[in-house]
Amino acid sequence: MMKELPASAKAVVIGGGIIGCSTAYHLGKLGLTDTVLLERKKLTSGTTFHAAGLVGQLRTSANITQLLGYSVDLYKKLEAETGLGTGWKMNGGLRLACNEERWTEVKRQATTAHSFGLEMHLLNPKEAQDLWPLMQIDDLVGAAFLPTDGQANPSDITQALAKGARMAGVSIFEDTEVLDLEIDKGKIRAVITNRGRIECEKVVVCAGQWTRNFASRFGVNVPLVSVQHQYMITEAFGVPSNLPTLRDPDRLTYYKEEVGGLVMGGYEPNPIGCFETGIPDGFHYTLLDSNFDHFEPIMELALGRVPALETAGIKQLLNGPESFTPDGNFILGEAPELKNFYVGAGFNAFGIASGGGAGMALAEWVAKGEAPYDLWPVDIRRFGRPHFDTDWVRTRTYEAYGKHYTMAWPFEEHASGRPARKSPLYDRLKAQGACFGEKLGWERPNWFADLAKGEEARDIYTYGRQNWFGAVGREHQAAREQAVLFDQTSFAKFSLKGSDAENALQWIAANNVAKPVGSLIYTQMLNDKGGIEADLTCARVAEDEYYIVTGTGFATHDFDWIARNIPSGMNASLVDVTSAWSVLSLMGPKARDILASVTSADVSNAALPFGKFKTIGIAGAPVRALRITYVGELGYELHLPVEYASSVYELLMEKGRAFGLSNAGYRAIESLRLEKGYRAWGSDIGPDHTPVEAGLGWAVKMKSNVAFRGREAIQRQNETGVKKMLAGFVVDDPSIVLLGRETIYRNGKRAGWLTSGGFGYTVGKPIGYGYVRNPEGVTADYVLEGDYELEVATERVKARVSLAPFHDPENRNVKL
Known part of the structure; x- marks a missing residue:
C-alpha cells in the first residue's frame, strides 16, 4: 500500500x-x-x-x-x-594535450587550478602513459593530472x-x-x-x-x-580498477574504467537533437536507438588513442537524451x-x-x-529575451554541445543564431568594418577593421596576441587623444516610476539617490552581506522617475533584483525600456567640441558638468546627454529614441570628422577601463565582494543616516576591516598576455587570482586586477608593501601593484 x-x-x-x-x-x-x-x-x-x-x-x-x-x-x-x-573512486583525472595551443590551454588551466587551491600537475607524455598504460602517446605534447577527480x-x-x-x-x-x-x-x-x-x-x-x-x-x-549523447561500454579486458578518468579533448573523447572494461564517449561536432515535438509519454528508464554511423567518427578518434578498443568486445552502445543549455x-x-x-x-x-x-x-x-x-x-x-524561442535555444545549444571539447579560446564568440538583436546602426557599422560580438542576443561592435588597408573584420583565435590587437590599439589611442563613438544601444535600461520612486531606490541603492532632477548617480546595490548585486547608473529624470542603465548581460538579473527589493506598499513600478532607447557614447578630449557642433544647446562644463544630464536636441531628436564615462576621458552617453539613431549617428560622424572622430568597439572600452581602474560586475565585483573590499566605499552613503540594504554589513567592515582588497597589477614585459584567473603571489605565497586582465595601450603594459587575500586582514599598506609575482600559464612573472589608476595624465599616483 x-x-x-x-x-x-x-x-x-x-x-x-x-x-x-x-x-x-x-x-x-x-x-x-x-x-x-x-x-x-x-x-x-x-x-x-x-x-x-x-x-x-x-x-x-x-x-x-x-x-x-x-x-x-x-x-x-x-x-x-x-x-x-556509491561507486565513488577518487582515482584522479587526466587531461591530454596534442598540440601547442592545447598545451598552452592546459597550462593556463593549471594556473587557474593553482589560483583556486586545486591540486593539478603537469606531466610529460611518458608520465601520462605510466598513469594510463592503455594509451598511445606518439601525438602527445603533455597532460594534466588532478589527483582529486574521480568517478561514481x-x-x-x-x-x-x-x-x-x-x-x-x-x-x-x-x-x-x-x-x-x-x-x-x-x-x-x-x-x-x-x-x-x-x-x-x-x-x-x-x-x-x-x-x-x-x-x-x-x-x-x-x-x-534534449540532445542525444552516446557512449560505449566494453566487455572486461583487464583494465585496472584504479585507472584515472581520461579526457582527450583533441580527439573529442573521454574514458573511465568500469568492471575491468572501459566506458568511452565523446562530443561530436554535429550533434543530433531529440524530442523536438515533445518527450513521449511514459518515457522513463528508456534509451534511444543506438546510432553506430553517427558514433563511428568518435570511435575512429578513440582507436588512435586506445588501440586495444579494436579487439575489445562491445557490451553496449548506449544512446541517452541529456539536457544541454545554450x-x-x-x-x-x-x-x-x-x-x-x-x-x-x-x-x-x-x-x-x-x-x-x-x-x-x-x-x-x-x-x-x-x-x-x-x-x-x-x-x-x-538569460533573457532570445531564450524564449526554443528554435533559437536549440540552434545555440547544438553549437555549445559541439564545442564541449574544442579549444576554449579567449574572447571566443558564438556563431549560431546570429544576428538576433540589432541596433539601428548594425548595417552601417558592418559596412565600416565592424567585427561584432554577441551578448544576450545583441550584436555589439567589438572592434573595427581598416578595410582600406585590407584588414578583415574577423577574429582569429589564439592564446597569444590576437589579430585585432593593433586595431584596438588604434581605437584606444583615438579615445585618449581625439574622440570615438561607441554604439552601446544594447545597454539594459529601466524606468522606475511612482510617487515613492525616491524612497524605494534609496533603500535598494547604496549611494544617495535623493539628488535633484538632472542628476546622475553611480551606485551599487547590495545584499545583506554587503555584497554587490548590481553596479549601475541612475538618472533622475523627474521627481517621480529614475532612468536606470546597466550592462547588456545583466538585464534580467538587475531588473529582478530591483523589482524584488521595492519595499511592499510603496508606489514605485519598474519597466524595462531597453528597446525604446539607442545609446551613442561620445568619448575623448574632443567630445565636447563635437557635441557643441551638432546642437544649439549649451553643453559647456558649467551648463553640463560631470555627474549631470540634460535633454538636448540633435538632428530633430530629443537626446538625454549623460555626462559620464567608463573610459576615463571627457564623455557623454547620448540616449535617444531608437528611430532617431541613424540620423544622429550620421550627423555626429559628419561634424566629428574635423575633430578626428572615429568608430570604436567594446574591446577598446575594456582596455581603456583597465587603465583607469574601473570595476566590471561579473569579474572584478559581484555578490562576494563589498564596496569596501573593491575600493568603492566612496560610492556608499555611510555618512548619512539613511537606511539601505546592506548598510549594517558595510558598517561592520568599516569598523573591523577586510580580509581581501582589490588591487591593480602591471607587468613590464609587453608580450605577457593577461586574461584573468592568473595566480597572485605576494612575498612568494599564493594570495589570490586576477579577476580581469588585458593590455593598457597608453601605458604600454599588460594590466590585471585581483583581490589580495589574507585571513588575518588586509589594509592598503599591507597591499602596497608586498612583493608580487603573477603565475601566467605556470610561469611566474614579476608584477607591480597599485591601488590607483595606472593611467594618470599628471602622474600623481603611479610611477611606471
Whole structure:
C-alpha cells in the first residue's frame, strides 16, 4: 500500500534524479524536514540512470570549481553516512594535450587550478602513459593530472542521497506525477499531483529535460533542449580498477574504467537533437536507438588513442537524451518570473560531477533566499529575451554541445543564431568594418577593421596576441587623444516610476539617490552581506522617475533584483525600456567640441558638468546627454529614441570628422577601463565582494543616516576591516598576455587570482586586477608593501601593484 501524500509541505522538490535527491538531502540537512520530493516514475529513471559518471572539478570560475569540489567531499563520505554504496573512486583525472595551443590551454588551466587551491600537475607524455598504460602517446605534447577527480555510479549515488534525505526527515514519493501548480495572484499555493494536492510555498523543479516545458506553463523560461549523447561500454579486458578518468579533448573523447572494461564517449561536432515535438509519454528508464554511423567518427578518434578498443568486445552502445543549455553551463536559482519557483536543470552531461554541490547551493537558496556564494555563471537570470524561442535555444545549444571539447579560446564568440538583436546602426557599422560580438542576443561592435588597408573584420583565435590587437590599439589611442563613438544601444535600461520612486531606490541603492532632477548617480546595490548585486547608473529624470542603465548581460538579473527589493506598499513600478532607447557614447578630449557642433544647446562644463544630464536636441531628436564615462576621458552617453539613431549617428560622424572622430568597439572600452581602474560586475565585483573590499566605499552613503540594504554589513567592515582588497597589477614585459584567473603571489605565497586582465595601450603594459587575500586582514599598506609575482600559464612573472589608476595624465599616483 502506497504511503499517503501529506496535505502540506514547506517545499516540494519535483524530480528524483541526482539533482532533486541532492537538493532534498541538503534541505533536510538545513532543517527543512517538512520537504517532499515527488518523482513521476522511479528515482533515477529520467536521465540519471544512463549518465557516464565522471567527476571533474576544474572550471573557469572559482566558485563553480568550489561547488564541484563540494561534490567530491560529499561523495567521499556518503557511503559511510548512509550505508549505501556509491561507486565513488577518487582515482584522479587526466587531461591530454596534442598540440601547442592545447598545451598552452592546459597550462593556463593549471594556473587557474593553482589560483583556486586545486591540486593539478603537469606531466610529460611518458608520465601520462605510466598513469594510463592503455594509451598511445606518439601525438602527445603533455597532460594534466588532478589527483582529486574521480568517478561514481550515478544511480547508486542518487539512491544514497535519497536515503540520506529520508534519514533527515524528508518524504520521498515515487510514482507521483505533478499535474499542475496552484498559483494565486503570483503566489504558489499548492502542487497538484495524480495522488492529491500538497499545499506549499516553494517549488523546486529538478526535472531534467522535462523542466523547460513544465516551467513554461507558469511563465518561467528555462533554456535547455534534449540532445542525444552516446557512449560505449566494453566487455572486461583487464583494465585496472584504479585507472584515472581520461579526457582527450583533441580527439573529442573521454574514458573511465568500469568492471575491468572501459566506458568511452565523446562530443561530436554535429550533434543530433531529440524530442523536438515533445518527450513521449511514459518515457522513463528508456534509451534511444543506438546510432553506430553517427558514433563511428568518435570511435575512429578513440582507436588512435586506445588501440586495444579494436579487439575489445562491445557490451553496449548506449544512446541517452541529456539536457544541454545554450552556453554549456547548468541552470540554478529562483526564477525571475515567479517568486518561490526554483530551478536546478540543464546539466550538460556533467550532472554527476555537479550534483552534490548544485543540490547544496539550491537548498541554501530555497532555505535562506540567497545562494551561498556568487553563482552568476550558472544563475538562471543570465538569460533573457532570445531564450524564449526554443528554435533559437536549440540552434545555440547544438553549437555549445559541439564545442564541449574544442579549444576554449579567449574572447571566443558564438556563431549560431546570429544576428538576433540589432541596433539601428548594425548595417552601417558592418559596412565600416565592424567585427561584432554577441551578448544576450545583441550584436555589439567589438572592434573595427581598416578595410582600406585590407584588414578583415574577423577574429582569429589564439592564446597569444590576437589579430585585432593593433586595431584596438588604434581605437584606444583615438579615445585618449581625439574622440570615438561607441554604439552601446544594447545597454539594459529601466524606468522606475511612482510617487515613492525616491524612497524605494534609496533603500535598494547604496549611494544617495535623493539628488535633484538632472542628476546622475553611480551606485551599487547590495545584499545583506554587503555584497554587490548590481553596479549601475541612475538618472533622475523627474521627481517621480529614475532612468536606470546597466550592462547588456545583466538585464534580467538587475531588473529582478530591483523589482524584488521595492519595499511592499510603496508606489514605485519598474519597466524595462531597453528597446525604446539607442545609446551613442561620445568619448575623448574632443567630445565636447563635437557635441557643441551638432546642437544649439549649451553643453559647456558649467551648463553640463560631470555627474549631470540634460535633454538636448540633435538632428530633430530629443537626446538625454549623460555626462559620464567608463573610459576615463571627457564623455557623454547620448540616449535617444531608437528611430532617431541613424540620423544622429550620421550627423555626429559628419561634424566629428574635423575633430578626428572615429568608430570604436567594446574591446577598446575594456582596455581603456583597465587603465583607469574601473570595476566590471561579473569579474572584478559581484555578490562576494563589498564596496569596501573593491575600493568603492566612496560610492556608499555611510555618512548619512539613511537606511539601505546592506548598510549594517558595510558598517561592520568599516569598523573591523577586510580580509581581501582589490588591487591593480602591471607587468613590464609587453608580450605577457593577461586574461584573468592568473595566480597572485605576494612575498612568494599564493594570495589570490586576477579577476580581469588585458593590455593598457597608453601605458604600454599588460594590466590585471585581483583581490589580495589574507585571513588575518588586509589594509592598503599591507597591499602596497608586498612583493608580487603573477603565475601566467605556470610561469611566474614579476608584477607591480597599485591601488590607483595606472593611467594618470599628471602622474600623481603611479610611477611606471
